Amino acid sequence: MASTVIGAGITIEGEITTDEDVTVQGTLRGKLVAKDAVTVEHGGVVEADVTGGPVSVAGSITGNISSSDRVDLQNGAKVVGNVRATRITIADGAQFKGNVDMDV
């Protein structure tokens, strides 16, 4: 449980820097820098550039995503922005607009 959770109904405007997991169920505007997993759950809204380890999206992200590991866009996800990661999955039903940059 040593992680950061932005609950539904909570809005953070600003910058989050963390060494641990982040779960977004609410709204985040600004910037998100994590060293570990970032999860945007269904209903979560991120209007920020996201840097992290594995990024899993079921909610909405407007901004660039940069991951040292993988990015999973799940069913229901809505992503507008460029994605940079070593691996990426886009599930059926995910909306995505942007460029993909994978280290080939």
Add this chain to the structure above:
Amino acid sequence: MADTSVIGRASFVRGRVTGDGDLEIAGRVEGEIAVSGEVVVEATGLVAANIEGRRIIVRGAVKGDLVASELVSLEATARVVGDLRAPRIAIAQGGLVRGQVATSGGGAARPRAAQATAARAPARETARREEPRREEARREEPRRVVPAPAPSKAAPAKASPAKVESKANGPAPRGATIAGSRVGPPPPVVPVLKKGTKAVQKKR
């Protein structure tokens, strides 16, 4: 419970945290916090922000004003520099506060008016500021296990509770000594204020 937000101990948030639900802070927050539910600043929490909420419980360090519509509770490990405003305020033994304490039913409107009057009469401000702290000390006295009857701002009164404190609160020596000396006439925060006021007077 599902709406509880957590700022983990390795997290740093700079900006505004607003909305509905509870908030638990074990990491660092700089900016502003205004939520509708309960705000808990854990022992590892470090907050440089004004906090608004229904209930505010502090076990860590806060620099900023705490305004709650229901309750502000400072537990033994709390360190707060800022004003406290709530209908109910609790300060546990060992909890450190520097700032104005006001238990009032109103929200932000009334305390702000009070601040304005304090600003208009700066000469009386120090006296006003001392008042709540003395009240605190008095309030805490019955809770202490003080053998001496009615310590009335005399030197022995200062000495005896300090001894009791140091025996009772072994693991928190810093808080204990400061909390113990708060019973005596010069509370720990007042000398700091007095130095400041003296400096101001010298400048004038």
